Amino acid sequence: MTKNKKLILDTVQELETVLSFDVQKSLGDFTWKERAHAVEEEAGNYKIRFYSDGLNLTAKSAIETVIKNSIGKDIENFSVYFERKEKAPTQPQKQPNTPSPNHEQHQHTQQPAQKAEMRAPSGKKPISGVKRIIAVASGKGGVGKSTVSVNLSLALFNQGYKVGILDADIYGPSVPTMLNIHKDPLVNENNKIIPPEAFGLKVMSFGFFAPEETAVIWRGPMIMKALQQFFWDVDWGELDFLIIDLPPGTGDAQLTLVQSIPITGAVIVTTPQNVALLDAVKGIAMFRKTDVPIIGVVENMSTFSCPACGTETHIFGSGGADRVSEKFEVPVLGHIPLIQEIRSAGDLGEPLTTLPKHDVRIRFAEIAEKVVKNALTMESKNK
Numbered sequence: 001m002t003k004n005k006k007l008i009l010d011t012v013q014e015l016e017t018v019l020s021f022d023v024q025k026s027l028g029d030f031t032w033k034e035r036a037h038a039v040e041e042e043a044g045n046y047k048i049r050f051y052s053d054g055l056n057l058t059a060k061s062a063i064e065t066v067i068k069n070s071i072g073k074d075i076e077n078f079s080v081y082f083e084r085k086e087k088a089p090t091q092p093q094k095q096p097n098t099p100s101p102n103h104e105q106h107q108h109t110q111q112p113a114q115k116a117e118m119r120a121p122s123g124k125k126p127i128s129g130v131k132r133i134i135a136v137a138s139g140k141g142g143v144g145k146s147t148v149s150v151n152l153s154l155a156l157f158n159q160g161y162k163v164g165i166l167d168a169d170i171y172g173p174s175v176p177t178m179l180n181i182h183k184d185p186l187v188n189e190n191n192k193i194i195p196p197e198a199f200g201l202k203v204m205s206f207g208f209f210a211p212e213e214t215a216v217i218w219r220g221p222m223i224m225k226a227l228q229q230f231f232w233d234v235d236w237g238e239l240d241f242l243i244i245d246l247p248p249g250t251g252d253a254q255l256t257l258v259q260s261i262p263i264t265g266a267v268i269v270t271t272p273q274n275v276a277l278l279d280a281v282k283g284i285a286m287f288r289k290t291d292v293p294i295i296g297v298v299e300n301m302s303t304f305s306c307p308a309c310g311t312e313t314h315i316f317g318s319g320g321a322d323r324v325s326e327k328f329e330v331p332v333l334g335h336i337p338l339i340q341e342i343r344s345a346g347d348l349g350e351p352l353t354t355l356p357k358h359d360v361r362i363r364f365a366e367i368a369e370k371v372v373k374n375a376l377t378m379e380s381k382n383k
């Protein structure tokens with residue numbers, strides 16, 4: 001039991017790295033570790049004692065959600081116990097039937113936690129030298145998000161921009177393979193990580209640090225800490241665009257990520273199937289709620305080109321991205337066909353956008369032009 005209490009306290013104290021900037025700011029003069037100061041256990045119930053001096057209800061709710069998301073998977077019965085560290089100079093008269101101002105207890109016994117509001121905090125921290133950050137997202141895995149991230153990055157590079165790509169997909173970091181990078185990043189004299197370069201792109205990926213088989217055991221706080229290092233401890237130099245290949249889905253990792261840095265806009269990747277489109281819709285909703293503009297939708301694997309006769313078949317249905325576009329008033333940036341060459345180019349680390357005059361290169365060039373145009377429009381609106 002004692003061991004459990006220590007483990008819970010250690011885990012909670014590590015959560016500082018996943019707090020939004022708004023909550024971090026509201027901690028004031030107390031550090032997170034000072035506030036999350038003890039864990040008590042009685043009859044299998046764990047009480048996490050937290051000093052809440054100066055915190056408003058929104059901050060408390062966000063703190064509860066962060067704690068619940070971290071330890072709620074492993075421990076069923078726990079409560080966050082908010083109390084004052086410093087006694088108020090004069091204790092107010094206690095009103096009948098009002099709770100004591102000194103503590104409020106929030107029990108989490110099999111009850112859904114209060115959902116923290118999905119609002120983008122104002123305190124986003126820019127990445128030094130990076131002019132625009134574009135998130136490439138999909139509601140579901142395997143739709144070609146990394147393929148689009150890599151080829152879009154190269155298409156922007158082909159148009160003369162300075163481009164970096166950050167592979168934030170902890171569960172399937174495929175960018176190093178797709179760009180054929182097999183060298184480990186070095187650290188410069190200022191202790192900044194130097195991103196390896198491939199085909200003119202600066203590249204950073206979880207894949208450099210965690211082999212695929214170990215990546216899945218990383219827990220939320222570790223992932224967030226690593227991501228934050230990728231934002232602010234990498235020597236990105238001067239970039240016109242940083243493309244971030246997000247992990248698939250719309251969970252807490254994605255949410256924290258989009259709330260940490262000022263994202264110019266998001267590109268949503270989908271395939272024409274209904275199920276993928278529903279996931280794309282969730283992705284759009286997440287970005288809208290966090291005030292990140294949608295640059296547009298790329299429909300991947302839209303048609304199958306028969307390598308023998310060249311016939312185009314809509315094997316996953318058709319018009320999906322157009323339906324999303326109409327419903328949410330977001331532009332369609334382009335359609336990429338399902339062709340075996342894209343898969344083999346990905347496996348070999350020779351992206352098709354590096355080959356002159358290839359149809360896929362032309363399609364991504366058009367997508368990149370629209371991305372630049374829309375991103376610049378968004379940027380000027382924000383000024």
Ligand SMILES: Nc1ncnc2c1ncn2[C@@H]1O[C@H](COP(=O)(O)OP(=O)(O)OP(=O)(O)O)[C@@H](O)[C@H]1O
Pocket residue numbers: 138140141142143144145146147148169172174248300301336337338339340341342343344346347
């Ligand atoms: N248009 C395409 N035609 C043929 N193969 C494709 C196409 N797009 C992607 N692929 C292949 O599909 C597989 C999954 O693509 P990719 O890794 O880009 O998807 P993802 O959405 O990033 O997946 P994950 O969620 O696992 O990160 C890869 O083998 C890739 O080469």
